[in-house]
Amino acid sequence: xxxxxxxxxxxxxxxxxxxxxxxxxxxxxxxxxxxxxxxxxxxxxxxxxxxxxxxxxxxxxxxxxxxxxxxxxxxxxxxxxxxxxxxxxxxxxxxxxxxxxxxxxxxxxxxxxxxxxxxxxxxxxxxxxxxxxxxxxxxxxxxxxxxxxxxxxxxxxxxxxxxxxxxxxxxxxxxxxxxxxxxxxxxxxxxxxxxxxxxxxxxxxxxxxxxxxxxxxxxxxxxxxxxxxxxxxxxxxxxxxxxxxxxxxxxxxxxxxxxxxxxxxxxxxxxxxxxxxxxxxxxxxxxxxxxxxxxxxxxxxxxxxxxxxxxxxxxxxxxxxxxxxxxxxxxxxxxxxxxxxxxxxxxxxxxxxxxxxxxxxxxxxxxxxxxxxxxxxxxxxxxxxxxxxxxxxxxxxxxxxxxxxxxxxxxxxxxxxx
Amino acid sequence: xxxxxxxxxxxxxxxxxxxxxxxxxxxxxxxxxxxxxxxxxxxxxxxxxxxxxxxxxxxxxxxxxxxxxxxxxxxxxxxxxxxxxxxxxxxxxxxxxxxxxxxxxxxxxxxxxxxxxxxxxxxxxxxxxxxxxxxxxxxxxxxxxxxxxxxxxxxxxxxxxxxxxxxxxxxxxxxxxxxxxxxxxxxxxxxxxxxxxxxxxxxxxxxxxxxxxxxxxxxxxxxxxxxxxxxxxxxxxxxxxxxxxxxxxxxxxxxxxxxxxxxxxxxxxxxxxxxxxxxxxxxxxxxxxxxxxxxxxxxxxxxxxxxxxxxxxxxxxxxxxxxxxxxxxxxxxxxxxxxxxxxxxxxxxxxxxxxxxxxxxxxxxxxxxxxxxxxxxxxxxxxxxxxxxxxxxxxxxxxxxxxxxxxxxxxxxxxxxx
Ligand SMILES: Cc1cc2nc3c(=O)[nH]c(=O)nc-3n(C[C@H](O)[C@H](O)[C@H](O)COP(=O)(O)O)c2cc1C
Ligand code: SF4
Ligand code: SF4
Ligand code: SF4
Numbered sequence: 001x002x003x004x005x006x007x008x009x010x011x012x013x014x015x016x017x018x019x020x021x022x023x024x025x026x027x028x029x030x031x032x033x034x035x036x037x038x039x040x041x042x043x044x045x046x047x048x049x050x051x052x053x054x055x056x057x058x059x060x061x062x063x064x065x066x067x068x069x070x071x072x073x074x075x076x077x078x079x080x081x082x083x084x085x086x087x088x089x090x091x092x093x094x095x096x097x098x099x100x101x102x103x104x105x106x107x108x109x110x111x112x113x114x115x116x117x118x119x120x121x122x123x124x125x126x127x128x129x130x131x132x133x134x135x136x137x138x139x140x141x142x143x144x145x146x147x148x149x150x151x152x153x154x155x156x157x158x159x160x161x162x163x164x165x166x167x168x169x170x171x172x173x174x175x176x177x178x179x180x181x182x183x184x185x186x187x188x189x190x191x192x193x194x195x196x197x198x199x200x201x202x203x204x205x206x207x208x209x210x211x212x213x214x215x216x217x218x219x220x221x222x223x224x225x226x227x228x229x230x231x232x233x234x235x236x237x238x239x240x241x242x243x244x245x246x247x248x249x250x251x252x253x254x255x256x257x258x259x260x261x262x263x264x265x266x267x268x269x270x271x272x273x274x275x276x277x278x279x280x281x282x283x284x285x286x287x288x289x290x291x292x293x294x295x296x297x298x299x300x301x302x303x304x305x306x307x308x309x310x311x312x313x314x315x316x317x318x319x320x321x322x323x324x325x326x327x328x329x330x331x332x333x334x335x336x337x338x339x340x341x342x343x344x345x346x347x348x349x350x351x352x353x354x355x356x357x358x359x360x361x362x363x364x365x366x367x368x369x370x371x372x373x374x375x376x377x378x379x380x381x382x383x384x385x386x387x388x389x390x391x392x393x394x395x396x397x398x399x400x401x402x403x404x405x406x407x408x409x410x411x412x413x414x415x416x417x418x
Numbered sequence: 419x420x421x422x423x424x425x426x427x428x429x430x431x432x433x434x435x436x437x438x439x440x441x442x443x444x445x446x447x448x449x450x451x452x453x454x455x456x457x458x459x460x461x462x463x464x465x466x467x468x469x470x471x472x473x474x475x476x477x478x479x480x481x482x483x484x485x486x487x488x489x490x491x492x493x494x495x496x497x498x499x500x501x502x503x504x505x506x507x508x509x510x511x512x513x514x515x516x517x518x519x520x521x522x523x524x525x526x527x528x529x530x531x532x533x534x535x536x537x538x539x540x541x542x543x544x545x546x547x548x549x550x551x552x553x554x555x556x557x558x559x560x561x562x563x564x565x566x567x568x569x570x571x572x573x574x575x576x577x578x579x580x581x582x583x584x585x586x587x588x589x590x591x592x593x594x595x596x597x598x599x600x601x602x603x604x605x606x607x608x609x610x611x612x613x614x615x616x617x618x619x620x621x622x623x624x625x626x627x628x629x630x631x632x633x634x635x636x637x638x639x640x641x642x643x644x645x646x647x648x649x650x651x652x653x654x655x656x657x658x659x660x661x662x663x664x665x666x667x668x669x670x671x672x673x674x675x676x677x678x679x680x681x682x683x684x685x686x687x688x689x690x691x692x693x694x695x696x697x698x699x700x701x702x703x704x705x706x707x708x709x710x711x712x713x714x715x716x717x718x719x720x721x722x723x724x725x726x727x728x729x730x731x732x733x734x735x736x737x738x739x740x741x742x743x744x745x746x747x748x749x750x751x752x753x754x755x756x757x758x759x760x761x762x763x764x765x766x767x768x769x770x771x772x773x774x775x776x777x778x779x780x781x782x783x784x785x786x787x788x789x790x791x792x793x794x795x796x797x798x799x800x801x802x803x804x805x806x807x808x809x810x811x812x813x814x815x816x817x818x819x820x821x822x823x824x825x826x827x828x829x830x831x832x833x834x835x836x
Contacts, residue, residue, distance in 0.1 A: 013488040020815055023767030024785045024795070082764040083816060 012095040016044040019087045020080055027074035027089060032400035033060035037074050037089055044092055053100040056093060060399050061130050062123055064102060064168045067094035070396050102167050108175050113137035114196030114413055115178065119185045122149020123395045124201035124386030126172045127402025133176035135410045141177055144184035149203060186357055188382050197409045200369065200384040204392060205355030210245060210348060214304025223254040223349035230257050239344035240265045243313055245301055246349030247271035252280040252288045254347055259291040270296045272318055272331040296341065300333055304346055312342040351392045366391065374408040375401060383408055423721040427732045429698045430593040430618050430675055432524050432550050434461040437688065437732050438716050441679050441700035442466045442528035442553060447502050449512045453519065458710035459717065462524025467501035467555045468509040470536045475503045483630040483640035483650060494656030495703045496630035498641065498648065500560050501530050506543050513547040526551035532563035534584050541588035552592055554585050557599035557624040559651040572598040575611045582615025595677055597621035600664040609672040619675035622664045625651025654703035657681040662694055666743055669695025685719030692732065693739035752825035754806025756799050762818035765795030769810035769819060780804035
């Protein structure tokens with residue numbers, strides 16, 4: 001299948017030329033990592049891709065990964081959109097990464113400052129490490145699993161070259177991390193004895209389950225398990241008739257991956273809202289459709305049915321209400337519109353939630369860590385960011401948190417010295 | 419068929435069904451091409467410059483290069499072509515054939531000679547073949563023959579007068595155009611020499627000597643012929659402003675008919691050429707780039723313009739703008755200030771940076787970056803600091819800035835309509 005996520009050189013140049021090169025650019029302000037979008041695009045325009053790469057990488061260490069999975073906060077604010085259509089910034093970003101060397105030699109920063117513990121080596125943790133290292137501190141990553149987090153482990157091979165994603169993580173670790181320790185941290189208290197400060201960025205631990213009967217039946221899986229599986233090159237446990245519950249990138253990607261694995265199997269995405277409300281990238285949707293994934297829109301799951309094994313799902317038709325304050329239109333059930341979809345496998349892709357770790361740290365009602373605007377928790381010297389603070393968020397928002405936490409930590413440590 | 423609006427014009431006693439003719443160039447260098455161009459609707463042709471049989475024409479390929487941004491790569495076209503490889507024996511036959519097929523179109527031919535006998539014999543032979551008009555190339559940048567080979571004839575006032583005289587002597591009542599170059603110290607002197615020589619009109623002008631570009635990795639000039647290259651003749655949109663000035667300067671100072679040529683790329687350019695004094699307009703790069711079919715928009719565009727302006731004939735446009743062209747000393751000095759057309763502004767900030775770094779720092783940017791500050795993302799002009807240079811107006815992508823000009827108790831606004 002042709003790669004619709006790749007710009008040709010000509011497409012990239014024409015797109016770059018459309019960019020107005022705004023001053024005080026709203027795209028840059030909207031980007032959580034504050035990538036100087038107009039400046040990197042200007043470098044694309046002049047064929048200076050290496051310069052463009054450096055501009056992006058300076059602001060966002062996950063340049064390979066974000067080129068693929070960033071939801072484009074920037075493009076939403078693009079001024080060009082007021083004239084015709086917004087600039088496809090992510091695609092240009094991807095054009096830069098596709099056409100430049102992922103790894104370069106770099107002098108490691110001189111680290112003379114204190115050690116800082118970073119619990120969880122995902123995008124927030126690694127971004128924090130990079131910033132701290134550049135400020136002269138010694139970041140130590142404590143990670144129970146694989147460094148790199150969700151993007152390194154779960155994004156389908158079809159979207160993101162595993163090797164490149166791995167290299168990107170490896171590059172950050174090599175140049176900016178003092179040490180990676182294999183450790184599962186449950187309490188942060190002791191860490192403060194050994195480290196000057198702590199940054200918690202473990203991400204969400206638990207899968208969100210739909211609040212309906214039947215999720216314990218054989219044949220019900222979480223999308224992330226399937227993606228991890230497939231990513232490792234193993235065969236997925238899905239059967240012949242698969243329903244995927246959800247409407248985000250993970251749902252669509254899982255559907256597409258399952259269809260690609262076995263084009264003969266039926267894969268249907270079951271979503272409470274309509275096509276327009278899908279929260280996945282256009283390319284993601286197109287790919288799923290092209291692979292033969294079908295959709296059941298306006299369908300609210302009611303009950304997964306079966307004896308020991310899944311036999312199908314009862315759903316209720318929905319209609320969309322007027323948009324609420326968040327601008328989202330809520331699905332409301334239509335009376336007497338229940339119907340049954342026979343299935344042998346159900347995949348759940350509706351997100352994650354927080355676990356029970358770090359009992360000494362103050363949490364919100366939703367179980368997320370509470371922080372102030374410097375990302376500091378109720379325990380002085382302990383900071384937190386990423387999904388553990390925001391709920392499920394994006395890589396680039398985690399980058400923002402990592403950078404912000406690093407600045408706050410440096411400030412905290414400086415204060416300690418004085 | 420609907421009846422077309424009459425856009426015919428008289429040019430040196432020849433009726434043209436529109437002011438648009440094909441200039442001496444590759445597009446008129448084959449009988450079939452000239453035939454197709456006329457059939458497509460061009461009002462006339464000037465066959466590519468021919469010479470006497472003894473004259474060798476060593477053509478070299480590739481002969482084109484261009485420059486411009488991706489979406490308009492041919493903003494300027496450069497060529498290292500020479501005159502036609504076909505000599506007068508071939509051209510005589512073509513003139514006859516075309517005259518037979520198109521008795522109501524203008525069939526012209528361009529000539530170049532090395533000595534008096536050449537020029538005059540070329541003229542005699544063309545006259546016998548039935549040509550409507552003779553154009554003399556005094557300005558091929560790639561090389562000319564005659565008194566100072568390599569130097570353009572029209573760069574010498576004396577040679578221009580003398581050779582124009584030879585040609586007119588032989589031509590009798592067949593109209594003669596002298597095609598000059600803007601690359602001279604004083605274009606008016608040259609135009610006067612043409613007139614003294616007795617020629618009927620001036621073709622203003624031709625391609626302009628240039629160096630199109632270099633491969634910055636091999637340092638070979640474009641176009642590169644086995645690593646070597648040289649100066650090219652520049653044509654197309656890039657030279658339009660030079661041609662406009664050339665035509666205007668001649669028209670303001672010398673009473674002679676002018677054929678406008680060099681950089682006209684659409685009907686609007688043609689209107690501008692005529693408004694500064696051209697009696698008709700020749701095209702070369704446009705049809706070479708997009709084909710003979712471009713005549714349809716030229717004609718309907720002009721027709722629509724004439725209707726909109728209430729002009730009866732294209733002749734009504736000729737010299738319309740001359741009364742407004744003055745020397746710098748004569749231009750008035752109004753009090754000028756930039757003014758925002760609020761509802762058009764999309765907030766890109768380009769006017770702000772251009773004014774900030776472009777000389778005057780007369781714009782305040784309302785970004786909302788400072789708390790409590792206006793966040794309209796619109797420029798605020800400082801009346802005290804703004805001298806009205808109009809740089810901001812040039813960079814605004816949506817033409818949201820105009821200049822307010824005040825003088826003698828009157829006020830007017832200046833916007834560029836493109
Ligand atoms: C490839 C090429 C060959 C040309 N050959 C001739 C020529 O033989 N005689 C001539 O008088 N002008 C020649 N010209 C100049 C054109 O007639 C015309 O004056 C010039 O291109 C400017 O007009 P434009 O901007 O509409 O192209 C040539 C131009 C080009 C691009
Ligand atoms: S807002 Fe859009 S047009 Fe302006 S700089 Fe950003 S990408 Fe370019
Ligand atoms: S006219 Fe010139 S000085 Fe005035 S605001 Fe515009 S750029 Fe600045
Ligand atoms: S350049 Fe034009 S659109 Fe951009 S801020 Fe200035 S006035 Fe507004």
